[in-house]
Amino acid sequence: MSVNQRNQRIGFKFDFIIIFYIKVWGILKIMSINMLMEIETRKLFDRLPKNRVGEADVRYVYELMEKGFSNSDKSGIVGRFEEAFARKYGVDYAISFNSGTATMHACLMAAGIGPGDEVIIPALTMASTAFVVLQCYAVPVFADVTPDTLTIDVEDIKRKITPFTKAIIPVSIYGLSPDMDAIMKIAKEYGLVVIEDNAQCYLGYYKDRLVGTIGHAASFSFQGSKHMTTSGEGGMVITNDEAYAAKIRKAGVLGYSAIGARPGSTCIPRDVRQDWEFKRHDGFGYNYRMPSICAALGLGQLERLDDLVAARQAIAALYDDIVASCEWLIPQLVPQGYIHSYFAYTCRLDTELVDFDFRAFRSKFIELGGDGLYGAWCPVHLEPVFKNMNFFGNAMRAPNFHELYKGKVRSYQEGDCPVLEKIQPTLFQFKTGYTSWEKALEQAEVLKRTIEAFNKQTATILQLNVKNACNC
């Protein structure tokens, strides 16, 4: 062996040892990062109260009980909750409501939406988003969604704008923000009000902004399935616009004249309200106030909101790891710079690659120990109430036939939002709201086994197909 050959061999060995150590070091590093993450995740879940009622929630409720009830909120707890919520989002005003539906209705009323107006909303949402438009006796106009993000399709918004459009309600579906820059640009161009429906999105980010701080106002729901709850029902609106905030509050508090935008300003000063000459109502409104006991719970829940969101994100990450190696499940696309808050983890079944459907997958998932699996809501425009336009007794009494309405939306039918109509039966929503990490790990394992079972089945079918093709 020549000197050169020997040196080459030594060099080769040396390279090999270096590469080996780098690889081992890399593996150890990944292992230790994973272990640290696992420890942190376990700590996170250990902090979460298993029944969703924490020590702080109980403390605030107890404080309220000790003070007792009267005509006014002696503890000021509603105002404290509003102030704390506004601080969390870094906005000037937060106004509490008794539901996320009431919030949006009040926002539309405060924006002056009424007969003759159109409001654009995505067809993939909870019916409430559309109902609040009808509650203003205005016309809901449904925009399609994009098949990857599942959020409202900006191009379809543009197509559906008319001289009668007055507002847009973009929805952060499953916890993911729509393309808010594009929506705000359209809104500016056409002078539209934007009310973000963030019932399903807490502490999500759109680029570098908190979802909820971009539109003219944003609505949140504290209904029982949401990241945080105020005992099953509740809602909050946030905005930076003082005049708009005051109108929103008024719309939810029976139009009382002495009501302002500030937190807790739901009580009229005694000297004013006790005077015989006092005229109480200079506006029209509903009684949508949040009960103080709900605010007490909300104040407690808000203190651990970061944990509540992080827990759902951790569970979504488990599913994501599994779905990443599955060819036929396509997770909801999270565009660069967005942070998803994962109210639910949603995937689309690529029906071109498989010969089974949602129902077969769901049955198998449950058979293997899965805790249920939701399909997506029916596109709202195809719900019977919209197809029959059965809003106020009979179709002819719908806002679409009001004498002030000059637009063209006279019916709701198949073909209005073709993208959603096609993909809706193929959407799978996995639950992210577990308060136990063990339960989440178990569910992720069931998902893995369900995918494996269908992978085998799909492979057998492919083999059979190939065999049949050869026999021919």
Ligand SMILES: Cc1ncc(COP(=O)(O)O)c(C=O)c1O
């Ligand atoms: C997207 C969306 N919008 C609106 C709502 C209505 O909120 P609430 O049930 O608090 O009235 C919900 C709640 O389920 C929702 O998921």
